Amino acid sequence: MRVIKVLCLLGGLGALPGCSADGGTHSGHAQAGSVQRVGAGHRVQNIVGGTKVSNGDPIALATVALMQPDGWSFCSGTLIDRRHVVTAAHCLADYQEDELYVGFGTDVGSAGNLVPGSSPTSILLRLASDYVINNGFDPSTAGQMHPSHAPHDIALLTLGEDAPTGYVPMPMLTAADALNIGEPLILAGFGLSDADGEGPGQLRQVTTTLVGVWPAAEEIEYGDTPGKSACNGDSGGPAYVTRGGTIKLVGVTSRGITGCGAGGIYTDVRSHQAWLEQAAQG
Secondary structure, eight states: OEEEEEOOSSOOOOOOOOBOTTSOBSSOOOOBTTEEOTTOSSOOOSSBTOEEOOTTOTTTTTEEEEEOTTSOEEEEEEEEETTEEEEOHHHHTTOOOSOOEEEESSBOTTOOOOOTTOOOTTOEEEEEEEEEEETTOOGGGTTOSSOSSOOOOOEEEEESSOOOTTOOOOOBOOTTOOOOTTOEEEEEEOOOSSTTOOSOOBOEEEEEEEEEEETTTTEEEEESSTTOBOOTTOTTOEEEEEETTEEEEEEEEEEEESSTTSOEEEEEGGGGHHHHHHHHTO
C-alpha cells in the first residue's frame, strides 16, 4: 500500500495506537504525564458505559472499523464522503500490513480472514487504496494534556471504491460553527467486545459532555460524565454533535485521560477542514 504524506497546512504533532490481534499495538509510544492513550495495547472494554448502535441509525451508517487482513478491528473512523474516511494519524503511522480494509456494519466480531468473498454477511468491506497522514503529526507529543501547538492526530483514508449502498457520509462542523462548553457529545466506536478482550465487537455509542475547546492545540476535550468514554480500539472514531436535528462530526478520538472512563482528547475537525479538503483531492 502506498502511504502519502501531504503538506501540513496547520503546523503540528500528535499520537496514539490501536490494538492488534495479539494485544500489542501498531503504533506504540511511551505514556507521558497523566494522559493515557485510548488505544493502549492492553485489551479492555470498548465504548465505556455506552449502548449498542442499531442498524440504520445515522451513527451506524457513518462510523466504520479499520481492519487488518486477518479480520482484526484495530481502530475506528468516520465516513465523510463516498470515498473517504477520517481517522487518527496514530492508527496508521506504523501500520505494517500490505492491505487495509474498512468494515461497514454494526458487528465486526466475526470477520475472520478478509480474503475476498469470505467476509460474513454482518459486515461489508472496502479495500483502502491509500491513506494520508497529516504531515504535522509528531508521536513524541502524544502524551501531553494540552500541547502548546496542534498535535494533528488526524489522517484521511481513501477507499478503492465507493462506500456500500445505504451508508451515508457524516457532515462535519466547519470553522464557522461554534461549540458550547457543556453541550452533549456523542462518542462512537468498535473497540473490543468486552473487558476480557474476546476480540472486536459491536459498534457502541455513549453521550458525554464537552468540557474544553483548546484552539492552540486544535483539540476538544470531553468529560464530566464518569464511567462514560471512548477506550481501546475506539481510536480514530468520532465525536458527534447535533445541530438543527442533524448529527455532525466534530472530533476524532486521540487519547484518554488517566485511562478509560475519565474523559479524553479529540482532534477538532473544524481546524483541519482545509487539510482534509486538500488530502481528499490527492
